[in-house]
Amino acid sequence: MRATGVRPETDLDLIQAIVLAVVQGFTEFLPISSSAHLILVPRLFGWPDQGLAFDVAVHVGTLSAVVWYFRRDLLSMTGDWVASVAHRKTIGDSRLAWGVILGTIPVGLAGLLMGDQIEAHLRSPLVIAATTIGFGLALWWADAAGAKSRTEHSLNWRDVLIIGCAQALALVPGTSRSGITITAALALGLDRSGAARFSFLLSIPVIVLAGGFKLLSLLEQADPVDWQTLVLGSVLSALSAYVCIDWFLRLIQRIGMMPFIVYRLALGLILLMVFL
Numbered sequence: 330m331r332a333t334g335v336r337p338e339t340d341l342d343l344i345q346a347i348v349l350a351v352v353q354g355f356t357e358f359l360p361i362s363s364s365a366h367l368i369l370v371p372r373l374f375g376w377p378d379q380g381l382a383f384d385v386a387v388h389v390g391t392l393s394a395v396v397w398y399f400r401r402d403l404l405s406m407t408g409d410w411v412a413s414v415a416h417r418k419t420i421g422d423s424r425l426a427w428g429v430i431l432g433t434i435p436v437g438l439a440g441l442l443m444g445d446q447i448e449a450h451l452r453s454p455l456v457i458a459a460t461t462i463g464f465g466l467a468l469w470w471a472d473a474a475g476a477k478s479r480t481e482h483s484l485n486w487r488d489v490l491i492i493g494c495a496q497a498l499a500l501v502p503g504t505s506r507s508g509i510t511i512t513a514a515l516a517l518g519l520d521r522s523g524a525a526r527f528s529f530l531l532s533i534p535v536i537v538l539a540g541g542f543k544l545l546s547l548l549e550q551a552d553p554v555d556w557q558t559l560v561l562g563s564v565l566s567a568l569s570a571y572v573c574i575d576w577f578l579r580l581i582q583r584i585g586m587m588p589f590i591v592y593r594l595a596l597g598l599i600l601l602m603v604f605l
Contacts, residue, residue, distance in 0.1 A: 429534065
């Protein structure tokens with residue numbers, strides 16, 4: 330997830346819009362950091378910043394993908410949560426719904442208190458290199474050492490707070506929201522599928538908050554909007570995100586996290602060589 334902030338609007342050509350939308354869609358849910366890639370890809374190709382409106386559009390796309398993929402879970406969680414509030418006791422999936430709500434509070438507070446400072450001072454390639462390598466090694470340790478004996482339905486309040494506080498670190502570019510939450514969940518003993526599923530469910534309110542904040546900032550601007558490019562970006566990010574979620578959940582039990590760890594380490598080393 331990207332740190333919040335307002336940047337000037339720029340025009341994207343078709344190729345840039347396609348590449349950035351697909352990059353956002355795939356990297357939002359893989360443990361490799363979407364913010365790092367959306368900062369680095371334009372820099373490496375000499376492209377202008379994609380602008381706030383495009384950010385909002387691709388966030389809408391990734392949000393629609395994860396909501397649609399987990400639509401049955403979300404309907405069950407919402408119904409059970411409403412029932413739990415009415416009857417003041419745990420009912421069905423209400424515990425998981427409360428976990429998603431509680432796990433979102435730390436990143437929301439951190440974004441309000443430190444989002445602008447992070448945006449202004451921590452978007453450099455060297456910071457991204459350090460966090461990409463450091464949190465890649467943390468994912469390696471958690472995947473190797475974790476018990477992998479629990480599902481997301483076994484999470485208690487302590488577990489959720491730990492994962493939620495870990496998620497707040499993802500405001501720093503290169504950390505990876507999905508990567509750090511999966512790392513924390515694995516370290517707490519969840520299996521890979523459970524860790525990934527809770528991470529993806531936890532992304533929904535975070536994307537809503539980040540996208541909503543960007544949208545409010547966008548509404549304050551008077552720049553013209555290229556709706557065709559925004560719609561294209563939203564659709565492509567949604568399709569690529571949906572494919573990514575489905576592929577990731579199907580394969581991680583078999584391939585583990587090592588391909589993503591290796592990718593993070595290689596990317597971090599390349600960034601150090603290029604920007605040092």
